Amino acid sequence: METRYNLKSPAVKRLMKEAAELKDPTDHYHAQPLEDNLFEWHFTVRGPPDSDFDGGVYHGRIVLPPEYPMKPPSIILLTANGRFEVGKKICLSISGHHPETWQPSWSIRTALLAIIGFMPTKGEGAIGSLDYTPEERRALAKKSQDFYCEGCGSLMKEALLPVTSGSASSQADKEAKELARQISFKAEVNSSRKSVAEPADLSGFNHLPSSPEHQQESTTLAFQDTTPNEVSENQTNSASSSQEQHNQPASNNTSMSPRQRRAQQRRVPTSTNFNQVQQPRVNTNHMGSNALILLLVLALAALIFRRIYLANEYIFEL
Known part of the structure; x- marks a missing residue:
């Protein structure tokens, strides 16, 4: 045939x-x-x-x-x-x-x-x-x-x-x-x-190939040692960071009402300042550790004071 x-x-x-x-x-x-x-x-x-x-x-x-x-x-x-x-x-x-x-x-x-x-x-x-x-x-x-x-x-x-x-x-x-x-x-x-x-391909997603097959392959390489929960958490953190950068200019606007400021405060994760404090590696002497603890206490005190102030302002508004 x-x-x-x-x-x-x-x-x-x-x-x-x-x-x-x-x-x-x-x-x-x-x-x-x-x-x-x-x-x-x-x-x-x-x-x-x-x-x-x-x-x-x-x-x-x-x-x-x-x-x-x-x-x-x-x-x-x-x-x-x-x-x-x-x-x-x-x-x-x-x-x-x-x-x-x-x-x-x-x-x-x-x-x-x-x-x-x-x-x-x-x-x-x-x-x-x-x-x-x-x-x-x-x-x-x-x-x-x-x-x-x-x-x-x-x-x-x-x-x-x-x-x-x-x-x-x-x-x-x-x-x-x-x-x-x-x-x-x-x-x-x-x-x-x-x-x-x-190494450059695994460092981020800014240089991914244009074709879908290459995108899928690069994504697999980037997350091959990551669990599904960690992947979801990484994607959520990236979205939160971009949203925080987008909303940052609005926080400097003094003309916002107290209700708008409270809404913006709820959108920003309360752990932001904590993460910024935790990023440096504690590999200095004992004095550096004390300074780090002091900064942490001051940051927590500032957050508590801010919460009390917003609560009183809300009651006064009602």
Whole structure:
């Protein structure tokens, strides 16, 4: 049964264009979508020369999301190679494990060259990475030529063109190395920027991203160690502070009636002065502690005197 796709979809347009460009195999790589699934591709790459993978021909899958090219593909190796784990999504700066480093201008050809360029690099514990010995990798490279893929019917001995010493072949090797270097550098730069930006993102909500998804994510990060009651209390305190600042100019107006002043006094929390007294840390000598207690007593006395004055004024008014 022939699968039908929405030809107006950006992902479908892009994938059909890339399929036409990669239709003919080269001596370094080849990739094509499955006959019944445009979003799953099978690829074949040759191991980079002058490395432990020299002479190897490796096969794998590329699974693309419906949002491609806005989101990165997932890459899975099917041939044992000693660098990437078989049957598992590998972690590369150009794969689905790192959407923050993906660029929509990259393509499946970019992913193929990146795989070739990353093969001689160290895994460093990344997901799907292996650190086999050079002897084991050379043995697997020789054995890889006999691999046959039942999914697409590709035989590694016939999947790619014979290696040539022409300028096109050398250019592909250089491009793969340079691409791997650039992508690794970009991943390191983005990682450092992210680590520097994280404390600023958690310090407040003045710099939240504009999209709802990012707003929800940032709010979750900010309250991930806070209970629901504490979150509600924080939001209430923020609203009270803004209301207090908004009403502060009105308290300086001497033309207000006693009833208005009493209403405003009720709106302002009675613990404001107490909180202002409690904010300084009591880390001074004994004299500082006595001064703090004296200020607290004076503040409480002022509040009591204010209450009595307002009560008498209310009685007189009646």
